[in-house]
Amino acid sequence: MTIADSADVNTSPPRHPGVRERLRVAASVAGTVLATVLVLVVFLAPPPDEASPLRLLRIPVEAIVGLGLLLALPRRRARTVVACVLGAVLGLWAVFRVVDAGFIVILQRQFDPILDGSFLSSGVDVVRHSLGTWGALGVVAAAILLAVAVVVAVTLAVVRLAHVTARHRRPTAVTVGVLAVVWVVCFATGAQLVGGSPIAARDYLDRLGQERLSLGDRAAFAEQLGRDAYRETPGDQLLTSLRGKDVLLVVVESYGRVAVEDPGIAPTVTSVLHDGERALAASGFSERSAFLTSPTVGGGSWLADSTLLSGSWVNNQQRYVDVANSNRLPLTGAFQRAGWTTVGVLPGTTSTDWPEGHYYDFDRLSTFHDLGYAGPKFTFDTMPDQYVLSVFQRDDMAPSPRNPVMATVVLISSHAPWTPVPNLVDWNALGNGSGFPTPAEKLEPAESVLTSNPAVVRANYAHAIAYSLSTLLSYVEHYADNNTVVMFLGDHQPVSAVTGTTTNRDVPISILARDPTVLDRVDGWGWQNGLVPGPDAPVWRMDSFRDRFLDTFR
Numbered sequence: 001m002t003i004a005d006s007a008d009v010n011t012s013p014p015r016h017p018g019v020r021e022r023l024r025v026a027a028s029v030a031g032t033v034l035a036t037v038l039v040l041v042v043f044l045a046p047p048p049d050e051a052s053p054l055r056l057l058r059i060p061v062e063a064i065v066g067l068g069l070l071l072a073l074p075r076r077r078a079r080t081v082v083a084c085v086l087g088a089v090l091g092l093w094a095v096f097r098v099v100d101a102g103f104i105v106i107l108q109r110q111f112d113p114i115l116d117g118s119f120l121s122s123g124v125d126v127v128r129h130s131l132g133t134w135g136a137l138g139v140v141a142a143a144i145l146l147a148v149a150v151v152v153a154v155t156l157a158v159v160r161l162a163h164v165t166a167r168h169r170r171p172t173a174v175t176v177g178v179l180a181v182v183w184v185v186c187f188a189t190g191a192q193l194v195g196g197s198p199i200a201a202r203d204y205l206d207r208l209g210q211e212r213l214s215l216g217d218r219a220a221f222a223e224q225l226g227r228d229a230y231r232e233t234p235g236d237q238l239l240t241s242l243r244g245k246d247v248l249l250v251v252v253e254s255y256g257r258v259a260v261e262d263p264g265i266a267p268t269v270t271s272v273l274h275d276g277e278r279a280l281a282a283s284g285f286s287e288r289s290a291f292l293t294s295p296t297v298g299g300g301s302w303l304a305d306s307t308l309l310s311g312s313w314v315n316n317q318q319r320y321v322d323v324a325n326s327n328r329l330p331l332t333g334a335f336q337r338a339g340w341t342t343v344g345v346l347p348g349t350t351s352t353d354w355p356e357g358h359y360y361d362f363d364r365l366s367t368f369h370d371l372g373y374a375g376p377k378f379t380f381d382t383m384p385d386q387y388v389l390s391v392f393q394r395d396d397m398a399p400s401p402r403n404p405v406m407a408t409v410v411l412i413s414s415h416a417p418w419t420p421v422p423n424l425v426d427w428n429a430l431g432n433g434s435g436f437p438t439p440a441e442k443l444e445p446a447e448s449v450l451t452s453n454p455a456v457v458r459a460n461y462a463h464a465i466a467y468s469l470s471t472l473l474s475y476v477e478h479y480a481d482n483n484t485v486v487m488f489l490g491d492h493q494p495v496s497a498v499t500g501t502t503t504n505r506d507v508p509i510s511i512l513a514r515d516p517t518v519l520d521r522v523d524g525w526g527w528q529n530g531l532v533p534g535p536d537a538p539v540w541r542m543d544s545f546r547d548r549f550l551d552t553f554r
Contacts, residue, residue, distance in 0.1 A: 032164050035157035039063070042094040042154055044201060047104050054193045058201035059183045067176050070162045071169060083162035087155030093204060094154055095147045105450065106298045106495055108503065116317050221319055225312055225326045230550055233329075235337040241521060241553045245513075246397065247335065247406045248486045251308075252468050253301060253348070253415045255490030257291060257506040258499050259465045260532055265498070268462035269469065273531040276473035283477065284514045288527035291506040292542040294492040297499075301348075301410075302356075304491040304507075304542060309360060309408070311546030324356035331546045333361035335406035343396045343407040347371055347388050348380070348415065360408070364396065375433025377443050379464060380415035383433060384422040385471045388412075390430045393479055404483075414468040416446040416495065418460035421467045427478055449497050461498045476512070485513045507542075508533050521552050 043060040066086050073079040096113070103111040165172040185191075187200035230238070259269045277287065295315035296303045306314040309330040310323045329337075336342045344362040350369070357365060371391050373383035388411065396405055413421060420439035429435040449457045476486055490507030493499055510531050513519055525548070528537045540548070 031160060035160045038154060038157045039090065039161065042090055042097070043203070045097060046197075047097075047101060047110075055197050057193060058197060058199055059179055059186065060201045060203065061183055061187075062202070062204045064176060064180050064183060066158075067165060067172065068180075070165060071173055071176065076163070076166070079162050079166060080159060083159040084155055087158030088151055090158060091151030091154035094150050098150075107300060108297045108496060112316060217316075218318060218322065221312075221322060225323065225328050228311075228328045229547065230329045230334060231327060233334075233337075235339060237554065238334050238338040238550065239340075239553050240338075242485065242518075243339075244404055245483050245485050245515075245518070246404050247340070248484070248488075249331075249406070249408045250472055250486065250488040251301070251305060251408070251410045251491050252465070252472070252488055253410065253412045253491060254461070254494040255414060255465055255468070255507060256294075256297075256493030256499070257504055257508065258493060258502070259462070259490070260508055261535065262458075262499075264458055265462040265465075268466050270532050272466045272470045272473070276469070276477075277531050279477050280473065280512065283480075284482075285476070285480075285512050286514075286516065286519050286529070287510055287512040287531050288519055288522055288525070288529060289508060289510040289531055289533040290525065290527040290538040290540065291533055292489060292509050292540050292545060294490070294505045294507050294542050296491075297493045297505050298495040299492070301491040305408075305410075307542045308489075308545055311543055313541070313543045320356070324359040326359075330360050331549065332406065332408060334550060336361045336363065339403065340406040341396075341403045343392070343405055345371075345388060345392045345396075345407060345409040347373075347382050348410055348412040350382070362408075366391070366395070373433040375436045376438040378413065378420055378422050378436075378439060379418055379443075380412055380446060381443060382412055384436060385411040385413040385468050386422070386424060386427070386475075387430055387433050387436070389471065389475045390427060393475070397479065411468045411472065413471070414461075414464040416449045417444045417452075418449070418457070418464035419444065421460075421464045423467075424471060424474060427474075449495060452497075454497050457497045461494055480514070482514050485511070485515075485518055487511045506539055509545075524552070 040056065040060075040063070043063055044056050044058055046055040069086075070079055070083060073082060096111070100111045103109060103116075183200045186198070191199045193199060258265060260266050260273075280287070292308075294304045295307045295313055303314045303316070303320055306312075306320050306323050309332055310326075310328050311331070312319075312323055312328060314320050314323055332342045332344075342361055342363045344357070344360060344365045346365070346367050349357075349367040351367075352369060354367070368382055371383060371388065373387055375383070375387065378384055388409065392407065392409060396407060420441035420443065422436050422439070425435050444452075472486075472488060476484070480486065487509065489509035492507060493502075493505055510533075511519070511522060511527070512531070526538050528534055
């Protein structure tokens with residue numbers, strides 16, 4: 001080769017990548033960017049109650065540790081296996097955070113997989129009640145497929161990042177080292193972003209610490225259940241000052257403090273209560289009212305019911321199961337032991353298998369399938385409160401002769417979605433429910449309150465609560481007598497679509513009777529006169545009610 005030939009070779013124009021090659025590189029870069037964003041979002045996405053884009057600027061210690069581990073593996077196969085394991089764990093964490101977000105939006109608390117695992121089946125029951133069996137199966141199948149897709153996507157993202165960082169080992173190692181130093185400094189100094197979020201994030205480790213504490217909850221709660229002052233009390237020493245009285249404990253679904261205090265809701269509700277006071281006063285009734293603090297909010301009515309009747313703080317599903325399997329004396333059991341016929345009227349219980357029900361010592365239990373409703377469907381797709389009370393009156397109160405009755409009645413027309421709601425009709429025209437006119441409004445699933453116009457949701461809530469209360473007060477006016485004592489209360493505050501940002505968990509409670517000796521006994525409680533507790537009314541924890549009631553009427 002001559003010098004001229006060599007010059008020709010060296011000065012030939014360089015090769016440029018073709019369009020296909022440039023697209024491949026761009027796609028590779030885009031894939032890496034998307035993988036990085038996905039992983040960071042899973043690590044750093046804020047919960048719904050703390051939503052702020054600034055939280056994505058934090059430094060997750062778990063990501064630093066994970067990258068360091070992957071860099072320490074020199075072989076591609078080992079790195080791939082470890083990346084798959086880490087990716088699957090992170091994907092499951094992403095699914096967990098989605099469930100967590102649902103709990104925060106609806107129940108205003110985090111999901112605890114140790115204590116709330118069986119709670120998910122209750123959520124499926126609500127969906128089945130709204131959409132039917134096949135609709136619920138479709139929702140469950142879609143949720144499972146979505147969860148699998150999330151785990152797969154996150155796993156693939158972690159594997160991709162593992163190989164990219166391995167190809168750029170030195171700059172990655174430097175970056176990891178710098179981030180580790182920054183994290184330690186920020187953690188030591190408590191440095192925060194605007195809004196109070198710590199820069200040194202450790203969300204995953206913090207939740208693991210919470211779950212560790214949850215593991216000890218059952219033992220601690222079992223000890224609390226064992227401390228029961230009334231477990232061995234003979235029946236002839238219980239409730240002696242209520243002998244001969246019919247006692248009705250009525251739980252009004254979602255009747256929260258917001259119903260009597262929120263300026264946009266309270267006028268609709270309190271007008272019903274004040275009208276009821278006046279009507280009942282003409283019949284000789286008097287009332288006292290206060291607040292109880294519920295262990296739950298937005299849902300989980302059975303947790304509140306268990307807390308009220310057992311006198312123990314039941315704030316998660318595992319505690320609910322543990323109470324049901326304990327020998328702690330429920331309030332209903334105290335009445336049964338003392339000689340009352342105990343009745344449970346639970347129209348929202350649609351399952352034919354309710355193993356926890358044995359705990360409450362009901363002599364007679366009427367659930368959805370026992371009440372024989374054949375009328376049109378209304379809110380929550382069960383039956384109107386007026387029908388429930390009419391069947392209770394016919395089957396449990398009207399027969400004569402009979403023992404005094406202690407009844408636990410749950411009214412559910414005020415269950416979300418709070419529309420459509422029936423109107424009161426003639427008590428004598430109810431029959432099997434066909435006396436209710438078919439509503440013009442479309443029946444929506446309960447979860448629709450989370451996506452509907454908040455102003456409309458709040459108005460519907462006020463109307464539904466007003467219906468439930470007016471129905472109950474009308475029942476008392478029509479059927480109660482000198483030997484009737486009625487207590488009614490809410491189980492929990494409604495969802496945040498109604499309450500807004502408040503964290504208050506109080507529910508109103510009222511007791512009314514015609515016999516003045518009954519209310520004379522509760523004067524020591526300090527409850528306020530009337531059916532509308534004021535802002536300064538006493539507030540008790542709901543689990544304290546059982547013992548105070550049994551102490552007062554011993």
